[in-house]
Amino acid sequence: MHLEQFNAASRTEADDALRPCLDIQRWIDEIADARPFSDLESLLEAGRRAADPFTPAEIDAALAHHPRIGERAQGDSTEARLSHSEQAGLGEADAAVAEALAEGNRTYDEKFGQVFLIRAAGRSREEILAALNSRLGNTPEEEQAVIGQQLREIAVLRLEGLIGK
Template identity: 80%
Template sequence: MHLKEFNAAGRDEAAAALRPCLDIQRWIDGLADARPYPSLDALLDAGRRTANPFAPAEIDAALAHHPRIGERAQGNSTEAKLSQAEQAGLGEADAAVAQALADGNRAYEEKFGQVFLIRAAGRSREEILAALNTRLSHTPEKEQEIIGQQLREIAVLRLEGLIEQ
């Protein structure tokens, strides 16, 4: 969708275009209601600012849509396709890295009660594994802060991929 089309779209259509980027209603409403945007950069900046910080319940809702790192999102929805493309960029992992990610995911979920979330785009599996191991030492409060940042990064990357200048 071009920015001009996004700006001119009806409220429901604009909200539907935003939902695969980040399924947090406050973020969707904030971006849809602030139209028109003079440039893609202005939209992306708004995407970064609109829900900063996220409330814990918003993070929980958003995490419900994210697969574990190293696992493919299921389905044919736009959100699933975006997640599949992001993780496909990781390439094939050797067996040791794949096992370490699986073990790390389990340890993270046991400690924090939620999936490990990281912006996969632009990172190797080894970089993600290193970040996972570092984040296992965090407090729950520190992790909430980092997850919020990762959600924003993912949302803005997806927004940039869906809306063209």
Template identity: 60%
Template sequence: MKLAEFNSVEPSRARDVLKPCIDVGRWVEAVTAARPFPSKASLLEFASQAAEPFTPAEVEAALAHHPRIGDRPTASTAEASMSRSEQAGVDPSDSGVAEALARGNRDYEEKFGRVFLIRAAGRTAPEILAALESRLSNSPSEEDTIVAQQLREIALLRLEGVISE
């Protein structure tokens, strides 16, 4: 969607564009209400500030929509399509990496009680696996901070992909 159109559409349509970026109602409402934006850069800057910080409840709600790393969502939603694209660096046919990711996901979920989240776009499967293994040594509070940052990065990358000048 062009920025000019995003700036002028009905609020409900703007929310529909924003929600797949990250399903955090406060963030979606803040960005929607701040329109119009003079540039894509100003939109991204505002969106970044509005995402700082995400509350623990917002993080939990947003994580409900994220698949495990290595799992390919099959739904036809905008969010599922974005997730498939972001995980393009994870080759499901590489059984060694797939098994290591599955094992790491289980260990992570057991320790932290949520799915492992990382901005996968631009990262290779070995990089993701190394990050997963490293983050397993974090404390819950350290991991909370990292997960919120990863959500912000994902939201901004997705927003950047759906809005053009």
């Protein structure tokens, strides 16, 4: 969808376009209500502003839609296709890295009670593993802040990819 189409879209169409970027209704509402945008950068800035900060409930809701790193998102929704694409960009992992990621995911889930979330786009599996291991040292409060930042990055990258110039 081009920016002009997004600006002219019905509210339902705008919501539908935004939802795969981040399925948080407040975020969707803030962006859809701010239309029209003069350019892509103003749209992306609106996405950043609407995403800062997220409430703990919003983070929990968003995490429910994200697969673990190294696992495929289920279904064929736009959000699942975006996740597949983002993780496909990681390339093939050797067996040791794949096992370390799986073990790290389990440890993270045990410690924090949720999926490990990171912006995968632009990162290698080794970089993700290093970040995972580092973040295991966070307190739950520190981790919530990191997750919020990662969700913002994912949402804005997806928004940029879905809404062309």
